[in-house]
Amino acid sequence: MLEKLESMRSDSLAEILSAGSPEQLQEVRQKWMGKKGLLTEVLKELGKLTAEERKTVGRLANEVKEAITAAIDRRQETILEEASAFSGEIDLTRPGTAVPAGGLHPITQMAYDLNDIFRSLNFEVYAENEITSELYGFDHLNFPPEHPARESMDTYWIAGTDEKRGAERLALRPHLTGASVRYLQQHGAPARFVYPGRVYRNEATDARHERAFFQYEALIVDRDFSFASGQLLVKSILEKVFGREVDVRMRAGFFPFVEPGFEIDMKCLVCGGTGCKVCKQVGWIEVMPGGSPHPNVLKAAGLDPAVWSGFYINIGLDRLVMMRYGVDDVRLFHSADLRFLGQFR
Amino acid sequence: MKVSLNWIREYVDLPADLTMERLAFDLTMRTVEVEGYENLSEGLKNIVTGRITEVSPHPQADRLRVVLADVGLPAPEQIVCGGSNLEVGQMVVVARPGAKVRWHGEGEPVEIKASKLRGVASAGMICASSEIGLADLFPSGDDHEIMDLAGIACRPGQNLAEVLGLDDEILEIDNKSLTNRPDLWGHYGIARELSAIYGCTLRPLPICTVDAKLPACPVEIANDDLCRRYAAVAYAGLVNVPSPLWLKVALTKVGMRPINNLVDITNYVMLAVGQPTHGFDRTHVKGEIRVRTANEGEVLELLDGRKLVLGPKNLVIADRENPLGLAGIMGGRQDSILPDTTEIVLEIANFSPTCIRHTTQAFGLRTEASIRFEKHVDTQRVDQALGLAAKLFADIVPGSRITAFTDLNLRPTVPPVVAVTLSFLSTRLGSPVTASDVEKSLNPLGFQVEADGGLLRVATPSWRGTGDVSLPDDILEEVARMIGYENFSYRAPVITLEKPVNQRPVQLDRNLREYLAFRCGFQEVFTYPWVEDRFHEAAGFRPEELLAISTPPSPENSRLRASLVPGMLETLVTNLRYFGSFKVFEVTQVFRPGAMSPSVPEEVLPLQEKHLAGAMAGSDAGALFFEAKGVIASMARFCQMGPLSFARMLEPVWAEKKVWLNVMAAGEVIGSLGLLSLKTMKAAGIKNTQAVVFEINLEKLSPLPSRTNGFRHLPLFPLVEQDLSMLLDEAVKWSEIEALVGPMVREVEYVEEYRGKQIPAGKRSLMLRVRLGSEEGTLTSEQIEAQMQSVMKKLNRQFGAEIRGV
Numbered sequence A: 001m002l003e004k005l006e007s008m009r010s011d012s013l014a015e016i017l018s019a020g021s022p023e024q025l026q027e028v029r030q031k032w033m034g035k036k037g038l039l040t041e042v043l044k045e046l047g048k049l050t051a052e053e054r055k056t057v058g059r060l061a062n063e064v065k066e067a068i069t070a071a072i073d074r075r076q077e078t079i080l081e082e083a084s085a086f087s088g089e090i091d092l093t094r095p096g097t098a099v100p101a102g103g104l105h106p107i108t109q110m111a112y113d114l115n116d117i118f119r120s121l122n123f124e125v126y127a128e129n130e131i132t133s134e135l136y137g138f139d140h141l142n143f144p145p146e147h148p149a150r151e152s153m154d155t156y157w158i159a160g161t162d163e164k165r166g167a168e169r170l171a172l173r174p175h176l177t178g179a180s181v182r183y184l185q186q187h188g189a190p191a192r193f194v195y196p197g198r199v200y201r202n203e204a205t206d207a208r209h210e211r212a213f214f215q216y217e218a219l220i221v222d223r224d225f226s227f228a229s230g231q232l233l234v235k236s237i238l239e240k241v242f243g244r245e246v247d248v249r250m251r252a253g254f255f256p257f258v259e260p261g262f263e264i265d266m267k268c269l270v271c272g273g274t275g276c277k278v279c280k281q282v283g284w285i286e287v288m289p290g291g292s293p294h295p296n297v298l299k300a301a302g303l304d305p306a307v308w309s310g311f312y313i314n315i316g317l318d319r320l321v322m323m324r325y326g327v328d329d330v331r332l333f334h335s336a337d338l339r340f341l342g343q344f345r
Numbered sequence B: 001m002k003v004s005l006n007w008i009r010e011y012v013d014l015p016a017d018l019t020m021e022r023l024a025f026d027l028t029m030r031t032v033e034v035e036g037y038e039n040l041s042e043g044l045k046n047i048v049t050g051r052i053t054e055v056s057p058h059p060q061a062d063r064l065r066v067v068l069a070d071v072g073l074p075a076p077e078q079i080v081c082g083g084s085n086l087e088v089g090q091m092v093v094v095a096r097p098g099a100k101v102r103w104h105g106e107g108e109p110v111e112i113k114a115s116k117l118r119g120v121a122s123a124g125m126i127c128a129s130s131e132i133g134l135a136d137l138f139p140s141g142d143d144h145e146i147m148d149l150a151g152i153a154c155r156p157g158q159n160l161a162e163v164l165g166l167d168d169e170i171l172e173i174d175n176k177s178l179t180n181r182p183d184l185w186g187h188y189g190i191a192r193e194l195s196a197i198y199g200c201t202l203r204p205l206p207i208c209t210v211d212a213k214l215p216a217c218p219v220e221i222a223n224d225d226l227c228r229r230y231a232a233v234a235y236a237g238l239v240n241v242p243s244p245l246w247l248k249v250a251l252t253k254v255g256m257r258p259i260n261n262l263v264d265i266t267n268y269v270m271l272a273v274g275q276p277t278h279g280f281d282r283t284h285v286k287g288e289i290r291v292r293t294a295n296e297g298e299v300l301e302l303l304d305g306r307k308l309v310l311g312p313k314n315l316v317i318a319d320r321e322n323p324l325g326l327a328g329i330m331g332g333r334q335d336s337i338l339p340d341t342t343e344i345v346l347e348i349a350n351f352s353p354t355c356i357r358h359t360t361q362a363f364g365l366r367t368e369a370s371i372r373f374e375k376h377v378d379t380q381r382v383d384q385a386l387g388l389a390a391k392l393f394a395d396i397v398p399g400s401r402i403t404a405f406t407d408l409n410l411r412p413t414v415p416p417v418v419a420v421t422l423s424f425l426s427t428r429l430g431s432p433v434t435a436s437d438v439e440k441s442l443n444p445l446g447f448q449v450e451a452d453g454g455l456l457r458v459a460t461p462s463w464r465g466t467g468d469v470s471l472p473d474d475i476l477e478e479v480a481r482m483i484g485y486e487n488f489s490y491r492a493p494v495i496t497l498e499k500p501v502n503q504r505p506v507q508l509d510r511n512l513r514e515y516l517a518f519r520c521g522f523q524e525v526f527t528y529p530w531v532e533d534r535f536h537e538a539a540g541f542r543p544e545e546l547l548a549i550s551t552p553p554s555p556e557n558s559r560l561r562a563s564l565v566p567g568m569l570e571t572l573v574t575n576l577r578y579f580g581s582f583k584v585f586e587v588t589q590v591f592r593p594g595a596m597s598p599s600v601p602e603e604v605l606p607l608q609e610k611h612l613a614g615a616m617a618g619s620d621a622g623a624l625f626f627e628a629k630g631v632i633a634s635m636a637r638f639c640q641m642g643p644l645s646f647a648r649m650l651e652p653v654w655a656e657k658k659v660w661l662n663v664m665a666a667g668e669v670i671g672s673l674g675l676l677s678l679k680t681m682k683a684a685g686i687k688n689t690q691a692v693v694f695e696i697n698l699e700k701l702s703p704l705p706s707r708t709n710g711f712r713h714l715p716l717f718p719l720v721e722q723d724l725s726m727l728l729d730e731a732v733k734w735s736e737i738e739a740l741v742g743p744m745v746r747e748v749e750y751v752e753e754y755r756g757k758q759i760p761a762g763k764r765s766l767m768l769r770v771r772l773g774s775e776e777g778t779l780t781s782e783q784i785e786a787q788m789q790s791v792m793k794k795l796n797r798q799f800g801a802e803i804r805g806v
Ligand SMILES: [Zn+2]
Pocket: A268, A269, A270, A271, A272, A273, A274, A275, A276, A277, A278, A279, A280, A281, A283, A284
């Protein structure tokens, strides 16, 4: 009996070790430990033995039983560790499945980046209609009556109105600045708002010039706003856009609707100011004009220039996007060409 | 505008250690944008004077000569040359190895190397003037004529740039930045700015003192608003010859071609002080000079040969009989300075900028003179020009003398006195300034400052007094730029927060774009507001009913879109060249004739509304259509706005008759979606594809006041899902099925439909999914069975649905 148990132990353990799958292991378990398993049968015969025999045989039988159970558990873990959840071969270098292809236009992306910055500074976002009048496009903005920008060589006048004047002469807006007067007339001062949008110029197009392009204008009107503050505003905005410190300089510039007016330059990010093709060897890139609203503009907006002052900045969105990505042809923005637009996700 | 640094140095001594880089920076920061600068001697490196010591024939070539030339080296250099005018003793220009020349004055510069020409060694090249860019200074008869330095003081081996005075820095100034500064359109004005920037003295210009006993040179001014001042100086004893070298060089360097001594003097005066002048041959002037408007139809032939038919808006300089010139723009061909001129009337006058601008625009004529007058020159500038011209005639034309003189100064420029307070300046600058700071900044520019406590009275100089400076803000700018914008420290603005910004319509616009781009996989595009007529027509618009631009980018692109669909059609065409299936959208304004007044009643604008349009291309029309429908159906929930629904009310012209729907909001049609009809695709040139387009008027959407999508409790007991497939007549629509089943179950959902084999004609197989559940407990299989039975029975009774499986 004892011998039989010993040989059962070695046989069963060998079978357990050779079981290669959970199914085979289950078979082995059934064979030895099942209701009619070989070991079970032996245990049933224990009753026929003497008390003395039962003591020794019983102890050994239990030992064998525990050994088999333990071996099965161990084998089970080994099999699980060695088994694969994936049958067959796999090429892990294959590309992942493509996500849906949509995206925002790079100009919109830039405008949203700027919106986020300005909204964190409590600016409102405002929009004006694209067709405006000479009254808002020029007269309110201190453009002299004979200013060349009012000519049809420069501005897209709406057919049938180009011989009229002022409120009756309509155009695709030549710049965004007219919107500032509309907003101030509606909301008064103090005011902080941005008004991004598309503007139009009648000009020949090439890689750097477009008839339709995007601007982003911001205006603060407050009591006693100094342009030392304006300069800081410009710097913080550009640093947000480009994600690093930028050098900014303001220099004298002339635009009818500001006094004083500035050209705002940024140190070229491509060459760091030493001069390269992007900055035309100058080291600086003109990024935006700006300045304090001209007293005549404030008057047109119904504000007293003795009380109110402020700061405009006008960002050329196309140019900024071109700088951000190194785009070399402004006409691509209106191309609706997915080979181009698909690159800005 | 080109500015010569040597010319500037005539008027001001710049600091000795001033680099060009610094000068360009300071001028850019304080005054005008310097676009670049260039030393003219750069292009003339290794180009020297040489004296020909021997000329002999070339053994291999008839047209070439072998020349020995003294170029300042111990021994003469041997040079092979094809020049037709070579002579021993002649002073010529030698390009030595390393020099750059343009062969025959054309193409890119080529570097000279010591070489052999047809077997004979040549240590350089004897140059024609065109080959080194000096054709204007040294005009030559033909290509083979080499440049002759006869009459020019020099010895062999000198740098040519030095000999000719071309060793000079030329600054290129951005004209745009000069627009409002009539004082800067001459070297003297730039010199004044530099003297102010560097604190060095500006030398005065010569003054003209005319003998009071001289006879008058009669002038009549018809309208003193159009001609504010007219000085006429008669010069006699003249001879028309080429100018001295220095004058020719001075003009050439800043881009003006030398003509003859008399014309060159007038041009030099203009480039020096910014005051245009003109000379008329006095023997051609019959009677007095009349400054008047032209008669209707009066004809004038200009110096450049153009014949103009003038009218009463054009100002002319005439004599008793005929116009002699177009005032302030260009002289006439017959009566200006001629080869045999010995007497002139020199005109130094001041004309209305508006009148000049009008005439230049009417005839497309812009000249150096008109550009300056347009900027509004002050009348006092005439005095500067009188003085400088008198000195030049005396210096350059020996024997010349003034024989008659008249100066009608009818409307002198009265420069304003601007009152400004120190507190205004300090506040706006962001740092305190004193009266003496202001004086220090402004005096060198010609302003006079009178302080009275905190109030300053600033007298503007005449050259800044024609509109440029008139307000306290203008004084602020002058002070700020002279201090230097780079010297202001940053100062954080003080901002009071009254209320948080919450602009739902703005947020909705962004939500929509981000929903389409990021959730639905559409690419945003921008197209022009003007669209080719054929796309308008393809989208069902009659071009003649649309708004148009009076001077459009091109004749076929003159109409403005009333819908975004034409642009979508064009975008489909653009991209079908490269892609088989894609999805695009655009959000922007469209325009229709009509009337609205967003700001003031007197301003009446056409109707302008913001639309959203999308287009999808692919091969499966049904799939595209239902994808678009799904995009619109989920829009309201994802974008936080009032609900949308669908109906068939107004058929879009561009859509396939069977496959379109209107988009509805609050009972109103606000847009459409549909499959493009074959006719539309043909008209737009869209081939080999299926395309679905949708358009929605965004003005009609109502943004929710906040994220207020509702919340529903989770079911207490699990729902049971059952699929049901059935055969249905085509006449039975999903909406009917949904309306019937919906109230009987917790949820009902469309799964799929099938037509084709095994399905009888006129029928479709439809599969739907329902979810059942109860608030009282988990449903038993009997309860489920009973509910499904009643659904099936009802479907069968109502629609004759033949249930194929559960
Ligand atoms: Zn650079």
